[in-house]
Amino acid sequence: GAGVSQSPRYKVAKRGQDVALRCDPISGHVSLFWYQQALGQGPEFLTYFQNEAQLDKSGLPSDRFFAERPEGSVSTLKIQRTQQEDSAVYLCASSQARSPMETQYFGPGTRLLVL
Amino acid sequence: DAKTTQPNSMESNEEEPVHLPCNHSTISGTDYIHWYRQLPSQGPEYVIHGLTSNVNNRMASLAIAEDRKSSTLILHRATLRDAAVYYCILRDVKAGAQKLVFGQGTRLTINP
Numbered sequence: 386g387a388g389v390s391q392s393p394r395y396k397v398a399k400r401g402q403d404v405a406l407r408c409d410p411i412s413g414h415v416s417l418f419w420y421q422q423a424l425g426q427g428p429e430f431l432t433y434f435q436n437e438a439q440l441d442k443s444g445l446p447s448d449r450f451f452a453e454r455p456e457g458s459v460s461t462l463k464i465q466r467t468q469q470e471d472s473a474v475y476l477c478a479s480s481q482a483r484s485p486m487e488t489q490y491f492g493p494g495t496r497l498l499v500l
Numbered sequence: 501d502a503k504t505t506q507p508n509s510m511e512s513n514e515e516e517p518v519h520l521p522c523n524h525s526t527i528s529g530t531d532y533i534h535w536y537r538q539l540p541s542q543g544p545e546y547v548i549h550g551l552t553s554n555v556n557n558r559m560a561s562l563a564i565a566e567d568r569k570s571s572t573l574i575l576h577r578a579t580l581r582d583a584a585v586y587y588c589i590l591r592d593v594k595a596g597a598q599k600l601v602f603g604q605g606t607r608l609t610i611n612p
Binding site: 430 | 532541542544545546587591600601603604605
């Protein structure tokens with residue numbers, strides 16, 4: 386079956402531009418997570434949705450970062466006024482239910498480069 | 501969150517077993533031990549998890565120390581495709597659906 390897909394796979398932005406990154410989770414998955422992965426580091430949590438509700442946004446680094454999942458499926462991560470330090474791979478993951486033991490399935494990520 | 505410690509890198513040869521260690525001395529009674537791996541240019545993928553007993557699946561085995569302060573992921577016969585960064589992660593069963601807390605992981609190199 387189809388896995389988690391993300392688009393675009395690569396994005397180059399000039400400093401100060403706004404970007405929008407899309408995540409299509411596995412159909413029927415209730416939970417959706419966004420992570421940021423800097424070069425050579427492990428992924429770091431950004432935010433978590435259960436259906437359309439954003440239950441945890443403690444990892445968003447600044448108010449320039451905004452995520453939504455209005456209908457409980459597709460999610461968009463928006464970064465306003467991008468800065469060079471925003472350059473990273475942005476990973477989306479989904480899981481079937483709310484249990485902490487549920488496997489998270491990751492997409493391939495969007496590699497963002499801010500010049 | 502309980503912390504895990506892994507070696508930065510390990511190297512092995514193709515078709516040989518690989519033992520990837522993880523220390524988690526502050527693990528609590530409700531923490532499960534999960535392993536994910538990340539192949540080059542891909543998102544992480546689940547490998548295996550366990551609580552107290554050793555676990556086997558088609559990908560790997562997980563050996564958990566009796567005091568649960570350490571564990572070892574075992575790849576029985578490594579292939580080139582197993583070259584990846586391996587992350588050992590603790591997940592608390594008492595919490596609701598929760599983020600994964602990744603450390604630096606172990607970068608595994610497989611020599612042909």
